[in-house]
Every structure is written in C-alpha cells, then in structure tokens.
Amino acid sequence: MKISFSNIFGILGEHSSFADSNEEEQDGMDWTSYDIDVQNIFKISKKDILVSGINWRKAESSSDGVYFRDKNEKSQRFIAGFLNNELSITDNLKWILGGRYDKFDTPDKDKFSPQSILFYKPKDNHTFRFIYSQAIRAPFIADLFTNAQFSAGDYIIPQADSAPIIMLSPNENLNPVGIKSFEIAYSTVLKNKINLDFSVYHYEVEDMIGYINAVSGDSLIFGPGIIGGTAFPTSKSNAAATDLKAVNLDGKLKSDGFEMGLNYNINKNTRLWSNYSYQNSKFQDIHTKSVPAHLASFGGHKSYKNGWTLSGSINYVSSSRIEITNVMDQTLAQINKDLAADPIAFITQAQTGADIYKQKYLNDGAYLYNTLGGADLGAAANPTLAAILDSALGGGGTLIAPLTAALNATGVSSDKVSFILASSSVTAAAAGLSASNGAALLSARGVNGELYKYSAAQVSVQETEDYCFINLKAAKKIFNDNGEFALSASLRPDKRQYAFGEKTGDKYFVTFNYKFK
Numbered sequence: 001m002k003i004s005f006s007n008i009f010g011i012l013g014e015h016s017s018f019a020d021s022n023e024e025e026q027d028g029m030d031w032t033s034y035d036i037d038v039q040n041i042f043k044i045s046k047k048d049i050l051v052s053g054i055n056w057r058k059a060e061s062s063s064d065g066v067y068f069r070d071k072n073e074k075s076q077r078f079i080a081g082f083l084n085n086e087l088s089i090t091d092n093l094k095w096i097l098g099g100r101y102d103k104f105d106t107p108d109k110d111k112f113s114p115q116s117i118l119f120y121k122p123k124d125n126h127t128f129r130f131i132y133s134q135a136i137r138a139p140f141i142a143d144l145f146t147n148a149q150f151s152a153g154d155y156i157i158p159q160a161d162s163a164p165i166i167m168l169s170p171n172e173n174l175n176p177v178g179i180k181s182f183e184i185a186y187s188t189v190l191k192n193k194i195n196l197d198f199s200v201y202h203y204e205v206e207d208m209i210g211y212i213n214a215v216s217g218d219s220l221i222f223g224p225g226i227i228g229g230t231a232f233p234t235s236k237s238n239a240a241a242t243d244l245k246a247v248n249l250d251g252k253l254k255s256d257g258f259e260m261g262l263n264y265n266i267n268k269n270t271r272l273w274s275n276y277s278y279q280n281s282k283f284q285d286i287h288t289k290s291v292p293a294h295l296a297s298f299g300g301h302k303s304y305k306n307g308w309t310l311s312g313s314i315n316y317v318s319s320s321r322i323e324i325t326n327v328m329d330q331t332l333a334q335i336n337k338d339l340a341a342d343p344i345a346f347i348t349q350a351q352t353g354a355d356i357y358k359q360k361y362l363n364d365g366a367y368l369y370n371t372l373g374g375a376d377l378g379a380a381a382n383p384t385l386a387a388i389l390d391s392a393l394g395g396g397g398t399l400i401a402p403l404t405a406a407l408n409a410t411g412v413s414s415d416k417v418s419f420i421l422a423s424s425s426v427t428a429a430a431a432g433l434s435a436s437n438g439a440a441l442l443s444a445r446g447v448n449g450e451l452y453k454y455s456a457a458q459v460s461v462q463e464t465e466d467y468c469f470i471n472l473k474a475a476k477k478i479f480n481d482n483g484e485f486a487l488s489a490s491l492r493p494d495k496r497q498y499a500f501g502e503k504t505g506d507k508y509f510v511t512f513n514y515k516f517k
Contacts, residue, residue: 251284368443
C-alpha cells in the first residue's frame, strides 16, 4: 500500500507588513489545498493484477473583502476512487481497463472517466500501445467563488450611491473541464541500451472555463451629458460597466500531434534522454496558436551508491499567440499606473493623441468633472501640480518652474489638470480640492467605466516568443530506500510562459515522499 500527502499554498496579490508592528494586511486572495492519496495493488492471479485507490482533496481560500465581499472563507472538497485491471490475455497481448469516479461538493457534480489501454508485443523489444482515456479538471476555487467589484483611483470599494467599474460574480455551478484523448504508440529497444518511442494522438477539451461580460441586473444611469457614450453612474450600486462571470465556453479545443522520445542508458547509473512533440490545435474549429506547437527537451540522470541522484534538463517551448476579447484586459490598470508614475508624460500622450485611451480619459474625465461642479483651479492648476510633483521628487522647490513650463508646453487646459488633481485623495488634499472629491469620484469612475467598456469591445492579440528553461533536481533516498527527500529548481525567464499568462521566473521546490510497505 502506498499513502501520500501533499499541501500546496499560494497567494494572488500580496501581504503587506508594517514595520512598527507584527501585523500583516492581506491584499488579494490566498489558498491552501490538502491532498491524501491511498493506492494498493491486488494480485488476483499470475495474469491478472488489480490497482485501486482513493484520492481526497480539500481546497480553502480567504480574502480581504476585495475578492470575497462577504469575507467568508471558501472551501471546495472532492473525493475520487479509481480502479484499473491489468489482464495478460496472451504472452504478447495485455489489456488495462479501468476508470475513475469523481464527486465534488462545489460544484455539486460527479463524473465517471473510463480508460482503456491495449498493449501488443509481436516480438521482443517491440511494443504497440492503443490508448483511449477520459479525464476531468475541477473548476478553480477563484472561478467558483470570486465576488468582487473594483472602481477607479483610490476608491476601491464603491460607495452605496454609485456604481462600481468592474464586477466579478461567482458561479458555483460550473462544469468540470473534460478531456478525451486517443493515442497510438510504438516503442522499441535497440542493443539493450537505446529506448525509442513514437506516438500520434488526438485529444478534445470541452467545457473550458473563461470569463464573459454578463448583463448586470440594473442598467447604468446616464448623466445629462454624454461624450462618446460615457457611462455616468450616479446611482444603482449594483450596476457596473463590466459584469464578469466565469462560464463554460461553447465549442471544443481539438489537437492533433505526435511525440518522439529517446533514452540512452550509458550504464545502470547514467542515462541521457530527449523528447520532441508537435501539435496542431483548433478551438471552435478555428486554427489557434494558443498552445505551443513545438516542445523539445534534452536531459540526463545520474545515480550514486550513497543514495543520491542528480538530474537536469534543458527545455524549449515555441511561441504561442492568442486573440481574445478584452474582458480581462489590463488597459484600465495600466492607465492608472501611468498617471500615478508620471502625470506630465500622461498628459503629453493624451494631448497629442499618442494614446487614445489616455486621451479619452483626460477629455471625458474633465467633462464629467465640470458637469458635476468640480472646482477648476484656473491659472493655478499647472503650478499646483508642478509643486506636488516637486515635493514627491524631493526637488525642494527647484523643479516647480521647469515642471510648470513642461505642463504649459503641452497646452493642457486647467479643467483637465484640476480633474487629475482631484481624482486622487492625496493630490486633491495637497491642492485644496478635498471638497470636490465627490465630483472627482464619480467622474473618475464614469470615465474608467467607459474606458473599460471600450476596451472590452476590442480584440487583443498577444504573442509569447520562443523560450528555454532549465530543470534541476537533487534527491536522496532515506529510511532504507522507502523514502525520498528532494530539492528541485525550475530556472525560467521572467516573462509570460504563454499568451495572457502570468509572468513566472525561477521556481524552487522541496518534496518528501515515503512508501509504506
């Protein structure tokens, strides 16, 4: 019998520590999963072996109120049982038939996944495999429970009388992602040292999970003046410019491909290996490069008498390219980051039309700000912003004149600069505009909402270039070879590993395994 336990945890966002106390403030969502696997082998006869097991998992997640507005901890559990029967029909024909049953509490779904593998060995060192299998992936806890709303600038949680910019609604009734695969493979051994393997395959993925812009329960309220369709949310706290929700997508992802592998056993302690694979993919019957077409790797493994093993590989991944509707685009976040980082550069790009999003932000935001009665600093606007920037940069007053001149050179009007100053609680207070923050809040929210709707109506294309990464592992046998302690590293470039994915750099792992006899 083999029993294994694993615990995986992670954070979406970060924890902020305070130097003057031991307190930490969570900014985002964290999760922890616990897995227990039990497996046993039953020898029914010389030609019949039964392998059975149970897998139990519990995933927990908590948030600061941004991702889970009720601030309650969320959890997901499932239990699965599997059974595989390995029957030697003749000396050169073997059949493995089995299946796995999964039961989830959230979503309240269950699924049976069959598997059939036929091995045919016409001669020594020559084997054919015919494989059919099904599998599922449970929806992630973030897909099921995220219940969040976001606004613009400093105002993260919308007020009761105004709408958020973005809402993410939970969906606890998602179907698990289903995978169905077919494979034909051939393997051989040459001179008792070289193992060759070749396979062709086809697989289909259905009920893939993505985000759509769902219709909110209430419509946005439009103000007395509208520029470019700008949404002007003055009421309806549950109305949003974009209401996102995780759903199971229509259509299937289909892939056809082949794989080749080579293992060269130099001696019983040293082995070299290499692999290459190619696949052609379609989603909803349209060719897609969302999955890298080429994967290749080369590595080696060395074991020592003292129980240590060392292994490493270099891996290649070809480019990927995705075209998606911008329901989760980063335009909004980047605009607000650019404005905070360098207001003068932001204004210059908006005034010249070099960035149409920033131009729309400045023009429509100032219009809404004026419509709501926000204070206009007039001729004092540019010097006031210059003085705030001088203080932030530690200029001691020496930068006010050149910064004012730079603002004047852009030709920006005072109402636009006043809107920018009032949109942040920090700069509004410094500029003496605190009383107009109500107008600034609504105008900033309105223009951000319009920008998000405008962005969400577009299609973005993102491509990840070819890249390589290195995997390393050092392991030590312990407890009379019944256990293993391992240190692993995956050295990766600090870039997206696939289009629209997160940037991931180097990763390090510590693992412990123990086999009960």
